[in-house]
Amino acid sequence: MITFSKQQLKIPRLQRPVYLVTAGQSKFDRAFPDKRTEELCIDAFTMAAKLLDISPAELKRSIHTCYYGHFADHFGDQLLGESVIHDRLGLDPLGNVGVKTGGATGGSTIWEAMKAVASGYSDCVLAMGWERMDEVPTDEGNFLISCAADKDWESPLGHIYTGYYAVMAQRYWQIFGKSEESFRRTLAEISVKHHGYARFNPFAHAPMKITVDDVLKSPVIAYPLRALDCCLMSVGAACTILCDEDTAFKLTKNTKNKPLRIWVAAGSHSLRPADRQHMEIPLLPHETADQYKDLGERFPGGDRYPGFTGFLAARMAAYYGYGMTGITNPLEDLDVVELHDAFTISDVQTYEDVGLRPYGYGRDYVESGDCYHTNPHTGKPGKLPSNLSGGLIGCMHSVGATGIMQTFEIATHIWNRWEEFHGDEKIWKDFNREKPSDWTNLQVVGAKRGMAISHAGVGSHVTSTILMDPDHLIKKDA
Amino acid sequence: MSMFGQVFVKNNQYKLKGNFHHLTPNTPIRNADDGWKLLGVTNPRDMTYMHSYGGEAIFFESLSQGKLLATRCDGQGCDSQGIIYQPFRIHCPDCLGKNTVIDMTDNAKKTAKIHTFMVCERSGAFNLLNKPIKFINIEFAGVATILMSYLSIGEPSFGMRVVPIFKTSGPTFTILDLSWVPEGTKVEQLPEGFSF
Numbered sequence: 017m018i019t020f021s022k023q024q025l026k027i028p029r030l031q032r033p034v035y036l037v038t039a040g041q042s043k044f045d046r047a048f049p050d051k052r053t054e055e056l057c058i059d060a061f062t063m064a065a066k067l068l069d070i071s072p073a074e075l076k077r078s079i080h081t082c083y084y085g086h087f088a089d090h091f092g093d094q095l096l097g098e099s100v101i102h103d104r105l106g107l108d109p110l111g112n113v114g115v116k117t118g119g120a121t122g123g124s125t126i127w128e129a130m131k132a133v134a135s136g137y138s139d140c141v142l143a144m145g146w147e148r149m150d151e152v153p154t155d156e157g158n159f160l161i162s163c164a165a166d167k168d169w170e171s172p173l174g175h176i177y178t179g180y181y182a183v184m185a186q187r188y189w190q191i192f193g194k195s196e197e198s199f200r201r202t203l204a205e206i207s208v209k210h211h212g213y214a215r216f217n218p219f220a221h222a223p224m225k226i227t228v229d230d231v232l233k234s235p236v237i238a239y240p241l242r243a244l245d246c247c248l249m250s251v252g253a254a255c256t257i258l259c260d261e262d263t264a265f266k267l268t269k270n271t272k273n274k275p276l277r278i279w280v281a282a283g284s285h286s287l288r289p290a291d292r293q294h295m296e297i298p299l300l301p302h303e304t305a306d307q308y309k310d311l312g313e314r315f316p317g318g319d320r321y322p323g324f325t326g327f328l329a330a331r332m333a334a335y336y337g338y339g340m341t342g343i344t345n346p347l348e349d350l351d352v353v354e355l356h357d358a359f360t361i362s363d364v365q366t367y368e369d370v371g372l373r374p375y376g377y378g379r380d381y382v383e384s385g386d387c388y389h390t391n392p393h394t395g396k397p398g399k400l401p402s403n404l405s406g407g408l409i410g411c412m413h414s415v416g417a418t419g420i421m422q423t424f425e426i427a428t429h430i431w432n433r434w435e436e437f438h439g440d441e442k443i444w445k446d447f448n449r450e451k452p453s454d455w456t457n458l459q460v461v462g463a464k465r466g467m468a469i470s471h472a473g474v475g476s477h478v479t480s481t482i483l484m485d486p487d488h489l490i491k492k493d494a
Numbered sequence: 495m496s497m498f499g500q501v502f503v504k505n506n507q508y509k510l511k512g513n514f515h516h517l518t519p520n521t522p523i524r525n526a527d528d529g530w531k532l533l534g535v536t537n538p539r540d541m542t543y544m545h546s547y548g549g550e551a552i553f554f555e556s557l558s559q560g561k562l563l564a565t566r567c568d569g570q571g572c573d574s575q576g577i578i579y580q581p582f583r584i585h586c587p588d589c590l591g592k593n594t595v596i597d598m599t600d601n602a603k604k605t606a607k608i609h610t611f612m613v614c615e616r617s618g619a620f621n622l623l624n625k626p627i628k629f630i631n632i633e634f635a636g637v638a639t640i641l642m643s644y645l646s647i648g649e650p651s652f653g654m655r656v657v658p659i660f661k662t663s664g665p666t667f668t669i670l671d672l673s674w675v676p677e678g679t680k681v682e683q684l685p686e687g688f689s690f
């Protein structure tokens with residue numbers, strides 16, 4: 017039985033408020049045979065400056081420290097790639113450091129940047145992430161990804177990370193999904209939704225107009241997961257700038273970007289799922305121990321926690337994040353979320369870990385229509401729209417950039433600038449992509465608070481990044 | 495024909511024999527859509543690493559001898575005292591004391607059950623297993639954790655009783671030397687090199 021000490025459950029506290037003032041990203045795609053990584057990073061940085069109506073050189077003059085998220089050195093065959101990017105961005109001699117936490121690298125990079133500002137060390141910090149996954153063929157790429165599993169105990173087993181993850185999906189599928197055809201269709205709907213929303217995002221790597229049947233007919237990768245249930249392998253960069261209050265208001269003066277309050281929290285769990293031991297479910301503010309007393313009766317086999325069906329790291333990231341910000345019920349308190357949909361089924365598992373639904377009932381978040389921009393059952397706005405960017409399935413998974421792309425997306429909703437960055441004909445043209453004739457504005461009207469979840473592999477690291485309009489805080493002293 | 499890189503240790507130093515890498519030329523990457531202009535270059539490379547199993551070496555050696563070892567914390571006063579770990583952990587994750595190595599082959603033969611599984615149609619480069627790969631995660635009586643491995647015969651299902659098999663002939667000295675088959679499988683049915 018795993019237990020936590022009181023010190024370990026302490027709600028994190030920032031020394032001073034931290035603000036997100038701008039963000040930017042490059043185009044995302046499977047490969048960029050004609051661009052170096054630094055060109056993509058410069059694209060992202062230039063966009064971030066443009067949102068503040070200043071030049072990149074002007075923005076650089078405010079920056080004091082830099083955090084670089086880049087997970088897989090071996091993909092790009094370049095150690096200290098952070099140093100290359102830092103030099104090409106012309107940010108020497110500022111202090112900089114690389115951050116690596118698998119799929120959560122983007123979120124962890126912002127986590128570090130936030131702490132640099134909160135502590136007073138810096139007043140303005142760059143968090144930049146990227147990934148270069150196109151320098152090897154796909155099967156070798158799968159080999160390189162599998163190196164993130166335990167090299168002696170897991171990786172030799174097929175060198176296929178999807179397999180190590182998919183055993184967890186299988187357990188969830190049979191225990192909580194009860195192997196129901198209706199649940200399989202719900203999973204497919206997530207893919208349809210994310211590829212579909214990607215059609216309205218000029219940055220997105222995999223826009224597709226598909227149906228549930230298309231997903232169900234796509235090739236099996238690891239049953240019940242099919243090709244269209246899986247996230248992309250992308251190349252691209254994204255960045256954001258965090259500041260203290262004075263710098264934030266100075267940089268955003270007379271711009272359309274309102275400084276947004278930002279908090280990031282993190283959790284972890286064993287790299288090998290094999291090492292997971294049974295424990296009690298850590299509760300979120302709107303849950304009670306009673307509600308899980310008979311979980312094993314309602315879902316036979318579902319009484320082992322987190323077993324192979326929950327992500328303790330995500331639960332802890334939510335626990336700390338909600339505690340910091342005063343969120344008591346994420347479904348009520350948040351207006352928009354970007355979740356780490358590595359697979360359709362892990363998207364559902366995450367709904368439960370972060371408390372959008374109780375354990376066992378994640379599918380209802382989709383089936384109720386709550387997760388959509390517009391609820392398909394009622395035609396009214398979805399209660400808490402998720403992954404309007406297209407997520408990892410439709411937009412991109414350029415590992416080190418992913419958590420930052422999600423944060424960019426959330427910010428554009430709260431700034432009420434989503435339409436500008438997704439509908440502008442010029443962006444579509446610059447990326448050599450065709451804007452669909454049925455392009456739809458997915459701006460969440462009146463969005464004031466949002467959250468992005470950044471997640472590594474089988475759940476070794478997870479971060480929750482929470483953004484709020486400073487005039488709509490839940491807890492005044494947060 | 496060059497010799498594979500081979501290594502042994504003498505006086506606590508690695509001694510190397512054979513070729514550890516092979517030279518392959520770089521070749522240009524050109525753009526067929528734009529006058530075959532240069533875009534980049536291939537960087538071939540083929541290397542052999544030397545990896546120490548450290549305190550886990552005994553686990554991998556024992557697989558080749560038909561034994562499944564685990565560890566247990568016997569630390570006095572440790573909250574995790576008595577907990578058995580499979581995967582084999584050199585140190586207790588709680589008190590960080592050195593765990594006791596135990597032989598759990600019999601336990602595995604009598605109590606191993608499939609907790610979850612996955613039939614995987616794809617693999618990464620350098621995969622040595624036959625496809626589809628049947629990943630299984632195995633629970634044992636009295637063991638706190640759930641081991642990941644692969645099923646060599648039959649179709650996996652939740653709760654299915656399985657028994658370990660070991661590559662005792664021509665072992666690879668990797669985790670692939672441990673596999674599983676349904677209870678009741680006959681010795682003649684086992685894959686080449688494996689025994690109970």
Ligand SMILES: [Zn+2]
Nearest residue numbers: 567572586589
């Ligand atoms: Zn101990």
